[in-house]
Structures are given as C-alpha cells and as structure tokens.
Amino acid sequence: MMGVLGGTFDPVHLGHLRPALEVCQGLNLREVRLVPLRQAVHRPQPLASPDQRLAMLQLAVAGEPGLAIDDRELRRVGPSYSYDTLVELRAELGAEEGICLLLGADAFAGFLSWHRPDDILGLAHLVVMRRPGEVPGEPAAMDEALRVWAAPRLCSSPATLAEAPAGRIWFQDVTPLAISATQIRRLVARGRSPRYLLPDAVIALIVGDGLYR
Numbered sequence: 001m002m003g004v005l006g007g008t009f010d011p012v013h014l015g016h017l018r019p020a021l022e023v024c025q026g027l028n029l030r031e032v033r034l035v036p037l038r039q040a041v042h043r044p045q046p047l048a049s050p051d052q053r054l055a056m057l058q059l060a061v062a063g064e065p066g067l068a069i070d071d072r073e074l075r076r077v078g079p080s081y082s083y084d085t086l087v088e089l090r091a092e093l094g095a096e097e098g099i100c101l102l103l104g105a106d107a108f109a110g111f112l113s114w115h116r117p118d119d120i121l122g123l124a125h126l127v128v129m130r131r132p133g134e135v136p137g138e139p140a141a142m143d144e145a146l147r148v149w150a151a152p153r154l155c156s157s158p159a160t161l162a163e164a165p166a167g168r169i170w171f172q173d174v175t176p177l178a179i180s181a182t183q184i185r186r187l188v189a190r191g192r193s194p195r196y197l198l199p200d201a202v203i204a205l206i207v208g209d210g211l212y213r
C-alpha cells in the first residue's frame, strides 16, 4: 500500500512529517508521498511559490526513506484536485495496490465539499490522522451528513485496509502535534523564532529567502 498526503505545505512542518511517518510505519505503507498543491480550492493561495514549497519539502524529507515528494500537482495548471491526482496514481499503480489518502481531521470534516468525494473513495482509502483537540473517531465530532456517509465505510481494524485497494475509512492515532503552518507564518511575520516546530533546514530556507516576513 502507498500513502498520499496532499497539502499546501506553506511551509511543511513537524505536524505533517511526524504523523505521515507514523501512518507509514503503523500501516506498513511502501511510502507516503507528500503532494504539494499548486492552486488551492478551499483556502487562500499559498504565500511561498511552488518552487519554494517544493524546495522546503525536499529539505524536510531528505534521508527519510518512508517519505517522498510527488510534484505532479505543481506541474498541473488549474485547481489542484485530489481526485485528478488519484486518477493518475491509480493508472500508474494498477488496480490492485492499495492507496491511502491521508488527511488531518480538520480536512476530513470538510471532505464532503471536496471535488467528487465518492469517486475519491472509489480510488483510495481515507486515513484520518487525529489532530490535537479533535476526536474524529467519535461520531459527535463529525457533522451528521459526514457521519452518515462515513458509517458504512469505517473499518474496525487497520488490517481490513489491506483487503481492498480503496473504499474504506480508518482513523489512525498519531502523536498529537498542535502545529500549523499558519502559526509558523505568524511567528516569522512577528520576527519570532519558529525553531522546533519544523526542520532547521526548512527554517534556513525561510530566512534565506525572506519568506513570510
């Protein structure tokens, strides 16, 4: 099975990297591919350029075999839909290999407003990473429409993900790290240090390029 984590990565931080690695190892994935988007659909556009976000990701995953970068959305013009990316990946990997689309609980909360959510589940499993302060595994934390939609697809053990290439939803506990890119951009804008929230090499690029000031 292969994992996919899409995002703006503006910048990439330990709240992306640590959960991605834990899902990779916890579910025995071949690798997790971090997929930076070019044009956001549900949020303001990133401040850093595609090249800068790609460079930060490359610095962040250097030397970690479980994490890789896939820059296909940066090369595609127009809005970056996970659906399009998964169609391409499915064609490349074949019908049999499991694909796990990783997403934070905040992203999962809005999943039904994504482009073609049912078709996404036809192409991949959803692995929801628990984010601090949120308990997505508890039905009360999901809105009613999402709860009803998710219920028949929830799996009771991660082993069941391996039984199908797509179509199931699993909530994976990961070390809660209350880090967001927004928080890091704000710290840098105020002249404060973001150290220990993201890799030092990424901070060096932010400082060198004068990003987020």
Ligand code: ATP
Pocket: 005, 006, 007, 008, 009, 010, 014, 015, 016, 019, 102, 103, 104, 105, 106, 107, 129, 130, 131, 132, 177, 178, 179, 180, 181, 182, 183
């Ligand atoms: P921003 O603060 O700019 O909105 P972000 O920190 O949420 O950014 P994104 O690049 O938008 O980062 O997130 C990509 C994916 O990673 C999303 O699915 C998001 O839910 C997840 N994610 C981000 N931060 C964390 C975290 N601290 N713990 C778990 N998942 C996270």
